[in-house]
Amino acid sequence: MATTLISGGTVVSSTGRREYDVLIDGERIVALLEPGSTVLGSDLRTTVDTVIDASGKYVIPGGIDAHTHMEMPFGGTFASDTFETGTRAAAWGGTTSIVDFVVQYPDQNVLDQYHLWHEKAAGNCAIDYGFHQILSDVQDSSLSAMDELVSEGVTSFKLFMAYKGVFLSDDGQILRAFQKGADNGAMMMMHAENGAMIDVLVQQLIAEGKTDPYYHGISRPWQAEEEATHRAIMIADVTGAPLYVVHVSAKQAVEQIMSARDRGMNVFGETCPQYLYLSLEEQLGAPGFEGAKWVCSTPLRARAEGHQDHMWRSLRTNDIQMVSTDHCPFCMKDQKDMGVGDFSKIPNGIGSVEHRMDLLYQGVVEGRLSLERWVEITSTTPARMFGMYGRKGVIEPGADADVVVYDPNGHTSIGLGKTHHMNMDYSAWEGFEIDGHVDTVLSRGTVVVDDGEYRGRAGHGRYIKRGLSQYLI
Amino acid sequence: MATTLISGGTVVSSTGRREYDVLIDGERIVALLEPGSTVLGSDLRTTVDTVIDASGKYVIPGGIDAHTHMEMPFGGTFASDTFETGTRAAAWGGTTSIVDFVVQYPDQNVLDQYHLWHEKAAGNCAIDYGFHQILSDVQDSSLSAMDELVSEGVTSFKLFMAYKGVFLSDDGQILRAFQKGADNGAMMMMHAENGAMIDVLVQQLIAEGKTDPYYHGISRPWQAEEEATHRAIMIADVTGAPLYVVHVSAKQAVEQIMSARDRGMNVFGETCPQYLYLSLEEQLGAPGFEGAKWVCSTPLRARAEGHQDHMWRSLRTNDIQMVSTDHCPFCMKDQKDMGVGDFSKIPNGIGSVEHRMDLLYQGVVEGRLSLERWVEITSTTPARMFGMYGRKGVIEPGADADVVVYDPNGHTSIGLGKTHHMNMDYSAWEGFEIDGHVDTVLSRGTVVVDDGEYRGRAGHGRYIKRGLSQYLI
Amino acid sequence: MATTLISGGTVVSSTGRREYDVLIDGERIVALLEPGSTVLGSDLRTTVDTVIDASGKYVIPGGIDAHTHMEMPFGGTFASDTFETGTRAAAWGGTTSIVDFVVQYPDQNVLDQYHLWHEKAAGNCAIDYGFHQILSDVQDSSLSAMDELVSEGVTSFKLFMAYKGVFLSDDGQILRAFQKGADNGAMMMMHAENGAMIDVLVQQLIAEGKTDPYYHGISRPWQAEEEATHRAIMIADVTGAPLYVVHVSAKQAVEQIMSARDRGMNVFGETCPQYLYLSLEEQLGAPGFEGAKWVCSTPLRARAEGHQDHMWRSLRTNDIQMVSTDHCPFCMKDQKDMGVGDFSKIPNGIGSVEHRMDLLYQGVVEGRLSLERWVEITSTTPARMFGMYGRKGVIEPGADADVVVYDPNGHTSIGLGKTHHMNMDYSAWEGFEIDGHVDTVLSRGTVVVDDGEYRGRAGHGRYIKRGLSQYLI
Amino acid sequence: MATTLISGGTVVSSTGRREYDVLIDGERIVALLEPGSTVLGSDLRTTVDTVIDASGKYVIPGGIDAHTHMEMPFGGTFASDTFETGTRAAAWGGTTSIVDFVVQYPDQNVLDQYHLWHEKAAGNCAIDYGFHQILSDVQDSSLSAMDELVSEGVTSFKLFMAYKGVFLSDDGQILRAFQKGADNGAMMMMHAENGAMIDVLVQQLIAEGKTDPYYHGISRPWQAEEEATHRAIMIADVTGAPLYVVHVSAKQAVEQIMSARDRGMNVFGETCPQYLYLSLEEQLGAPGFEGAKWVCSTPLRARAEGHQDHMWRSLRTNDIQMVSTDHCPFCMKDQKDMGVGDFSKIPNGIGSVEHRMDLLYQGVVEGRLSLERWVEITSTTPARMFGMYGRKGVIEPGADADVVVYDPNGHTSIGLGKTHHMNMDYSAWEGFEIDGHVDTVLSRGTVVVDDGEYRGRAGHGRYIKRGLSQYLI
Ligand SMILES: [Zn+2]
Ligand SMILES: [Zn+2]
Ligand SMILES: [Zn+2]
Ligand SMILES: [Zn+2]
Ligand SMILES: [Zn+2]
Ligand SMILES: [Zn+2]
Ligand SMILES: [Zn+2]
Ligand SMILES: [Zn+2]
Structure with missing residues (x-):
């Protein structure tokens, strides 16, 4: 097999950084080796098949985007990225694993x-890709399928408290699914919004011409x-299931999660780049129909708050x-414009699947996060949270060679005609400038992106059979 | 130089565990290497000077005890462990670094x-050993010494809110010292107890014959x-200094620390094995003068609470x-008995310097902590907290070869005549049984403890010149 | 008209106590008058029709029980007290007003x-009696009926988050009803339990033979x-409606109410004597079917918690x-025993309608409440909360002469054959001993209970047309 | 004795309002009487000595200002209002009782x-006037004086956590004083600011030319x-003393008080009009030396926060x-200007002693408080808090005839040359306009202010011998 040495870079983990070389076979x-060490009898740089010079750059475990919806069927259309286009865009952005959502709609069989x-x-x-399973019809057969899916490496199940008739489970169904999760160890994921309240408000706003x-x-x-966040936490408390709240956008929801965690519960929260950077006033409130570009749920929140x-x-x-990212792209034409x-x-x-690593790195540049925390929230914790650690999320002997060489002196301009490889006719991030650049991306030892060139291929990615969460306390 | 291969063990870090070999030069x-990998051209097990077989055992970064008081002068006597006896006992217990406290009493010159x-x-x-500096006389010269000490690798300073006339600083002095810490980046450590209240209560109890x-x-x-914990946090808030509260024993103090952390402050808390295992009722309340064995401050707390x-x-x-540990041993005879x-x-x-790793491992056995968390709280976080990470606290190429081979199938019985190498005429942990055992301890590549035998020497340990905290958010 | 002077007693209000005489016409x-004052030209004691000597006793505004269910139809039977038997028992116990619940079941017309x-x-x-309205079918006609009811003096509406198919409203319905309350000023009352969760748990327990x-x-x-308490608070927050949570029994629910109030919301909570005195372990857990006597919802809670x-x-x-009280009596025979x-x-x-004043007074005796707080929580606040203040809940010129003379030196033994006038074949309070006694009860100037004799009559009580809450902040 | 009938007004209490007449002898x-009642045999309006027509006006219990410093010696000067000028100004503003602070400086004898x-x-x-006692030298003789003072009607003691060398007690002294309060039932009052921190900050700011x-x-x-607020609460918790925090201005201090109260502690907080209306930016930050007019401690806080x-x-x-009010006036000339x-x-x-009732009434006008709450926070609660209830703080037979007729249709313009009777050469409230007016003020049955005319006299006021707090839970 081919050997590669990533040499001269600063390897960053979730706890620290240091210069050493990474040997891939x-x-x-x-192996991880002191740079230039001759203890092994020879200078590896001269013996390996390929040397990647990472001098002056960061070497990090490949990004893991644990929330994507490639070609998801929804409301008569499909999310505009297929697994092919979406994972390619991900690779461009330094993400080497995704966990996508299998959808069960009502009356569909889970398996x-x-x-x-x-x-x-x-x-x-x-x-590489793994799957979470969405359950929209919690009944006996769905519950027993949960056990089978865990053994297949699908160890996390998502329920919805919104979208009545499409996704929504009632609290009794949620309770039953959570009981199963408590029993088989699976992580229970929740779209936490009170759909019944929202449906009334939507109807009233439309009726008022808003x-x-x-x-x-x-x-x-x-x-x-x-x-909904608090409600999910209470059901988790009754059942003992671990709970992961997806796409948290409201500070009050964070308070609920924080409070549960302070009491020692296995409750976790994910946020997305849009909730860190974008707002109700600026993006959703853009003139005319422009705001449609940023219609997602949970919604962008008021910066004033x-x-x-x-x-x-x-x-x-x-x-x-x-x-x-909660990557779920739709084009303006023929898709978003259904809502004019x-x-x-x-x-x-x-x-956003392409830009997550960059957008978060910009947080490091701006002093909002440490470099180590960047690696932790984009790779190491996702791996641990969803049972991939060891194989993913870390640079260690034995781990998959999913590695990104990131250049802190590079630059990335996001937008159409600039950096934009997702299958969308607009960018939600148009005009964002990043003081860093994804230079080289390896997926299981293969260079898939290098120096602004895509060298991967459809079909390289393999299914990740996940274990139970490694992040529980 | 001599080479050593620790082979076949499960290396445990703060984020996960995996089997790989550790090469020491x-x-x-x-280097860290896949076990049995031949990618380097030969089986290292046959070429290194020494092979340590860690099969079936955990390989962890050496323990770091960031709070010891070797031979500390106090009240006319000295803590009974010298640097020699105390660090030897530490080694026995799998601790390869301590950070001890330099004491400034009033009118003494810090440097x-x-x-x-x-x-x-x-x-x-x-x-190896580092130093924190205790400041008991915060005045201009002490403050300027803080800058010099930081450049010497003493990047943390401890103040006291108790022990009037001996250690206590008033809130104005604390404020000034914290301002300096905010300025030069040093960690401010606090003994957080309200001494003025305590002094009155002590006097009243003694007067009542209690x-x-x-x-x-x-x-x-x-x-x-x-x-006192809240007060220290407020002073940290006014000044911007990072704060580390030592020997936290009351749950209400934890709540204060938690609340500050929830607000985004750089506030940290340390606890000690005694506050996890021992209590006011059982130990301090032992019949007669027996309780003196467990007189420490902060005190053991009521289990009923x-x-x-x-x-x-x-x-x-x-x-x-x-x-x-807040290791500060005194013998019953001639020392503790001064308080009859x-x-x-x-x-x-x-x-407790000898038993910290074991006592915490027992928490793993009993399901109170994960294996990874054990490594984190005993080694990785202490290293990050006090600016030693990279060199200490982690198993990585380039790090000091401070490594412990820990046997989860071994057993340790603590007590006099059993496991007890500290210079004390009693053990505070008499009768504790641990379902694990420190097998081999390496300090900077040298085996200092092996298979129940001490092979180290006085003088092997070197001063650790520390940097600023690597744990700030 | 007849004049009565209550003379020599200590009048207790929600803010204090003082000896003065109360003149009723x-x-x-x-009028309220200094005892023995001759400023009015004569000693009233000699000129009024009746003098009630209250020396050594408390004179308090008559009790107001704002939560009763007389002859309520439920599950094919009726609560065993009629308006006649229930209000008579109330009078025996010093309660001179009730607010009972009109029930709308699904498909019924509110008006x-x-x-x-x-x-x-x-x-x-x-x-005297007033009405709250229960809404179990929130739809357009029900919402418009709310306005009409407010003008009829029904200024509070109760919704349920439990009892699917019987009482339960979904969150969209609750939202709409709350919007109406925010608009017309009515108090929104909530039975706050998550029925969907409970229904699953009930089904599972029964299936397990529990x-x-x-x-x-x-x-x-x-x-x-x-x-459910938190959910109701969030809906109140979105709509701006005032919220009153009925029969709060869990300390965690109190925390939610407290937290909302701390943020300045008009959120209120009621508890009942059973949640103060009785428990899951002792009463619900009584041997055999005995516990049925104390089956109510919310349920009795664990004393251990x-x-x-x-x-x-x-x-x-x-x-x-x-x-x-949430007075809703059922006999053991033919009613409770349907659940064997x-x-x-x-x-x-x-x-409990008969015993509320006594049971709470016992709290005063035991040092749990002040005498003034007793009057406040049993009379003055209920009057203010539900728009009756001025006429009820206070001893003031112009107020209805609903007055109780309570003897702190008397004694009351509760139970069948002792003090028990409710139409039930058992007492939930059997064996409770009260260090006080209801001596004389006046309802709108008429003595209805005196010295252990009932002197009232069916039909004396009148409908209380209530205004909006006078307790909002 | 002379009789007076206040007739036709709306009497407002802390729990409600109603039209009835108040008879004073x-x-x-x-007596309190239904207006126009003939039950007493005659129309009182024709028989009493004086009728005060309160039609269309509020009749309220006279204001109680529980925090004043008349002619207080401080820093070589004296507060500019004497008991004569200060209490006269109070009367002008509808305040009929003050509680002033006796000062003990170090080495002075309390009695x-x-x-x-x-x-x-x-x-x-x-x-009328009562006294709190300031303790600035907590030692054995001061502690024993506390018992004697309680029997003299001084049932509240104020300590300071600031002003070292002048007022400050250390935490041990505070603990001892609080123990005494817990024992004899006195209310412990606290000036809660950390003086040691402040002294350093002051010194640094002055040194920087700020x-x-x-x-x-x-x-x-x-x-x-x-x-300091939290610290005082902790000392109260250790000792069991009731605690009253004076002049609370920071929202964070309120949170501490709220949290203690939520836990069931007898902890109370007072604020002052300046902390409701004025700010750091606007008043303290006025150009030049103008801000000196509003220098008080605790200071005005940032409106931006x-x-x-x-x-x-x-x-x-x-x-x-x-x-x-924390009324402590100093003139700009010769007093405030010492700090140029x-x-x-x-x-x-x-x-502010003159304007408290008006300034708070303006809060009613602006919808910030209910009318009842206005009466509660300015009169009823102060009376209960400090053991005067029954005699003061309420309109009830037997109470002192301290009554104010307040005209909601009147108007008051505050400022020099407008409404300003305090002995100050400026008004801290210059330009404030109040949509209400103090029409008539009775102190113990004597009209002292009427229709814009002062009819009182020095020496009318009597000492109020107070009892223990009536507000404890
Ligand atoms: Zn979602
Ligand atoms: Zn999603
Ligand atoms: Zn200490
Ligand atoms: Zn220590
Ligand atoms: Zn109910
Ligand atoms: Zn009910
Ligand atoms: Zn003060
Ligand atoms: Zn003051």
């Missing part, structure tokens, strides 16, 4: 859906998120443990 | 004391600890970040 | 039900109450504002 | 000082107030229980 890391998703992904992915994208945000107040700053702080304090005149018909979602 | 780790402590330690230590060791605990109620369980939980939730008939004359301190 | 209080309840009560009541009354408590954990003591404290701190072999079939309810 | 209220203050006040006061009045505020950050709004809210939620060039030399204090 085939798909895995086999059928699981196999269907395997078919969608197999042979198409540029990077149909612009901005009102999407108004229809989903922070109280709806705080409420301080949610964004609070979310950055929560990342520092580990009240929020990690950052995923009625915000509730705008497909919900933002595409 | 001289004093440092030079003189610092040099004096160097003299005490030099040539005597079995393992002179038994038990009343030592009564004289220092949790309110005195919570109060739930402090011990709360402290374990706080370790899990990272509301308390690490565990040190007056608990306030009992020298304050417990000796 | 017909149905109302017309029809309101008129039906007037028919039930008219001509039957011993004391059918004893004790499991009624297990099926309704505190998390279900805390959850400290709910009862916490509830007393919450009454002192005004985190809970008042005490009602299946706790979920036991009619829910406890009868 | 000599110094006391002897001597107490008698000295009696001499100052006797024969000079327009209204000498303007604005820096007075900077030198006393909210952390110093929160800190939201303290003022939080304080209003805390009054609504009863997290702060009452409003006093050094803010620390500006005498601390603001004069």
Whole structure:
């Protein structure tokens, strides 16, 4: 097998940084070595097949985006990135693993859906991928499928407290699913918004002629998120299941998570780049229909209320443990524009899978996060949270050689015609400038992106059979 | 230089565990390697000078005890362990670094004391050692000495809110010292108990004839600890200094630390094994003068109030970040017995430097901590907290080869005539049984303890010139 | 009209106590006077029609029980007290006003039900009565009925988060009803338990053969109450409606109410005597089917968890504002016994309308409440909370002459054959001994109970047309 | 004795309002009567000596200002209002009782000082007055004097955590005084600011040339107030003493008080009009030396941090229980101007005794408080808090006839040449306009202010011998 030495860089882990070399043999890391050490009898730089010079750069474990929706069917259309286009864009951005959501809609069989998703992904992915399972019809057969899926490496299950008739489970169903999670050790994931409240508010706003994208945000107040977050925590408390709240955007929801964690519960929260950078006033409130670009749920929050700053702080304090994208792209044309005149018909979602590593690195540049915390929230914790640690999320002998060489002296301009490889006709991040650059990306030992060139291929990515969470206390 | 391969063990870090080999060349780790990998052209097991077989065992970074008082002068006597006996006992227990406290008493010159402590330690230590500086006389010269000490590798300064006339600084002095810490980046450490309250309570108890060791605990109620903890946090808030609260024992003090951390402050807390295992009722309340064995400050707390369980939980939730010993041993004869008939004359301190790794490992056995968290709170976080990370606290190429091979199938019985190498005529941990065993201890590449035999020497240990904290958010 | 002078007693208000005389003319209080004052030209004691000697006794405003269910239809049976028997028992116990619940079940017309309840009560009541309206079918016609009811003096509306198919409203319905309350000023009352969770737990327990009354408590954990309480608060926050949580029994629910109040919300909580005195272990857990006597919802809570003591404290701190009974009596024979072999079939309810004043007074005797707080939580606050103040809840010129002379030197033994006038074949309070006694009760100037004799009559009681809450901040 | 009937007004209590007449005989209220009632045989309006027509006006219990410093010696000068001028101004503003502070400075005898203050006040006061005792030298003789003072009607003792060498007690002294309070039932009052921190900050600011009045505020950050508040609470917790924190200005200090109250402690907080209306930026930050007018301690707080709004809210939620003035006036000329060039030399204090009732009434006009709450925080609660209830703070038969007729249709313009009767050469409230007016003020049955005319006299006011607090839970 081919050997590669990443030499001269500063390896950054979640706890520290140091200069040493990384030796890859085939798909895995086999050794970490003092730079230039001759203890092994020879200068490896002269004997390996390939040397990657990482001098002056950071060497980090490949990014893990634990929340994506490639080609997800929703409301008569599909998220615009396929597994092929979406994972390729991910690779461009230094992300070497995704965990995507298998969807069960009501009356669908869980295992059928699981196999269907395997078919969608197999042979198409540029990077490795795992699956979470969405349950939208919690009944006996779904519950027993949970055990089977855990043995298949699907160790996390997502439920919804919103989207009645589509995704929503009632509290009794949630309770039953959580009991199963407590029993088989799976992580229970929750879309925490009170859909019943929201549905009434949506209907009232539309009836009042408040149909612009901005009102999407108004229809989903922070109280709806705080409420559902607290409710999920209480059900977790009754059952003993570990709980992971997805796409947390309201500071009050963070407070609920923080309070549960302070009491010693296994409760976790994920946020997304959009909740760190974007706002109700600026993006959702853009003139005309422009705001549709940023219609997602939970919605962007009011900067005047301080949610964004609070979310950055929560990342520092580990009240929020990690950052995923909730990548769910829709084009403006033919997709987002279905909601002209009625915000509730705008497909919900933002595409960010390509930019997560960069956007978070910019937080390091701006002093909001330490370099180590960047690695932790984008790679190490996602790996631990979802049972991939050891193989993913760390640079260690035996781990998959998913490695990114990141240049702190490089620069990345995001936007159409600049950096933008996702299958979308706009960028939610148009105009963002990043003081850093993804130079080289290795997926299981193969260079897939190098020096502004894509060298990967569809089908390189393999399914990640995950274990139970390694992040529980 | 001599090469050593620790082979076949499970290396445990603060984030995970995996089987790989550790190659040591001289004093440092030079490579981590997949076991049996031949990528380097040969089987290292046949070429290195020494192979340590760690099969079935844990390989962990050596323990760091960041709070010891070797041969500390106090109340006319000295802590009974010298740097020689104390560091040797530490080595026995898998601790390869200590950070000891240089003492400035009133009217003493800080730098003189610092040099004096160097003299005490030099040539005597079995393992590496660093220094914190105690300031008991905050005045202009002391403040300017802080800058010089930082450049000498003493990057943490301890103040006291108790012990009037001996250690106590008033809030104005604390404010000034904290301002200096905010300025030069040093960590400010605090003994957080309200001494003025305590002094009155002590006087009243003695006057009432309540002179038994038990009343030592009564004289220092949790309110005195919570109060001082909150006060220190407020001063840290005004100044911007990072704050590290030593020997936290009251759950209410933890709540104050947690609350400050939730607000995003750089506030940290340390606890000690005694606050996890021992109690006011059982130990301090032992019949007659027996309780004197466990007179320390902060005092052991009432189990009926739930402090011990709360402290374990706080370790899990990272509301308390690490565990040190506050090792400050005094013998019963001629030392503790000075307080017969007056608990306030009992020298304050417990000796635990030898048992910290074992006692905390027992928490793993009992399901209170994960294996990874054990490594984190005993080694990785202490290293990061006090600016030693990279060199200490981690198994990585380039790090000092401070490594412990720990046997989860071994057993350790603590007590006199069993496991007890500290210079004390009793053990505070008599009768504790540990389901694990420190097999082999390497300090900077040298085996100092192996298979129940001490192979180290006084003078092997070197001074650790520390940097600023690597744990700030 | 007849004049009465209550003379020589200590009048107790919610803020203090003092000796003065109360002059009644017909149905109302017309003057308060210094005892023996001759400023009015004559000694009133010689000129009024009747003098009630209250020397050595407390003179207090008549009790107001704001939560009763006389002859409520539920599960195919009726609460065993009619308006006649229930209000007579209330009078015996020093309660001179009740607010009873008009029930709308699904598909029933709100106003029809309101008129039906007037028919039930008219001509039957011993004391004055008002109505709250229960809404179990929130739809447009129900919402518009709310406005009409407010003008009829029904200024409070109760919704349920439990009892699916019977009472339960979903969160969208609750939102709409709360919006109406925010608009017309009505108080929104909530039965706060998560019915969906509870229904699953009930089903599971029954399936496991756990059918004893004790499991009624297990099926309704505190998390279900805390959850619903928080949810109701969030909906109140979104809408701006004032919220009154009925029958709070879990300390965690109190914490939610306290926290909302600390943030300045108009959120209030009521508890009941059973949550202050009785427990899951002792009463619900009584041998065999005995526990059925105390099956009510929210359920009795575990004393081991400290709910009862916490509830007393919450009454002192005004985190809970008042005490009602949730009087809903069912006999053991033919009613409670429907649930033999299946706790979920036991009619829910406890009868206490007769004993509330005594049971709370015992709290004064035992040092849990001040005398003034007793008057506040049993009379003055209920009057203010529900828009009756001025006419009820206070001893003031112009107020209805609802007055109780309470003897702190008397004694009351509760139980069958002792003090028990409710239409029940058992007493939930059997064996309770009270160090005080209701001596004389006046309802609108008429003595209805005197010296152990009932002198009232069915039909004396009149409907109380209430205004909006006078307790909002 | 002369009889007076206050007729036709709306009597407002802390719990409600109603129209009835108040009959006064000599110094006391002897009856409350339905207006126009003939039950007493005649129309009182024709038989009493005087009828005060209160139609369309509020009739309230006279204001009680529980925190004044008449002619207080401080820093070589005296507060500019004597008991004569200060109490006269109070009467003008509808305040009929003050509680002033007897000062013990170090080395002074407590009882001597107490008698000295009696001499100052006797024969000079327009209204009734009580005394708190300041302890600045807690030693055995001071502690035993506390018992004697309680029997003299001085049932509250104030300590200081600031002003070293003048007022400050250390925590041991505070502990001892609080133990005495816990024992004899006295209320312990606290000036809660960390003086040691402040002294350093003051010194540093002056050294940096930051000498303007604005820096007075900077030198006393909210952390110093929160800190001391928490510390006082902890000492109260250890001892069991009730605690009353004076002049609370920081929202964080309120949080500490709220939290203690939530736990069931007898902890109370007072704020002052200046902390509700004025701010660091606007008043203290006025150009040049102008800000000196508002130099007081605790200082005015930053409006940008939201303290003022939080304080209003805390009054609504009863997290702060009452409003006093901390009346301590100094003239700009010859007094405040001692601090030109050094803010620390500006005498601390603001004069407001005349305007408290009006300023708080304006809060009612602006919807910040209910009318009932206005009466509660300005009269009823002060009376209960400090053991005067029954005699003061309420309109009830037997109470002192301290009554104010307040006209909600009147208007008051505050300022020099407008409404200003305090002995100050400026008004801290210049330009404030009040939508209400103090029409008539009775002190113990005597009209002292009527229709813009002062009809009182020095010496009318009598000493109030107070009992223990009636506000404890
Ligand atoms: Zn979602
Ligand atoms: Zn999603
Ligand atoms: Zn210490
Ligand atoms: Zn120590
Ligand atoms: Zn109910
Ligand atoms: Zn009910
Ligand atoms: Zn003060
Ligand atoms: Zn003052």
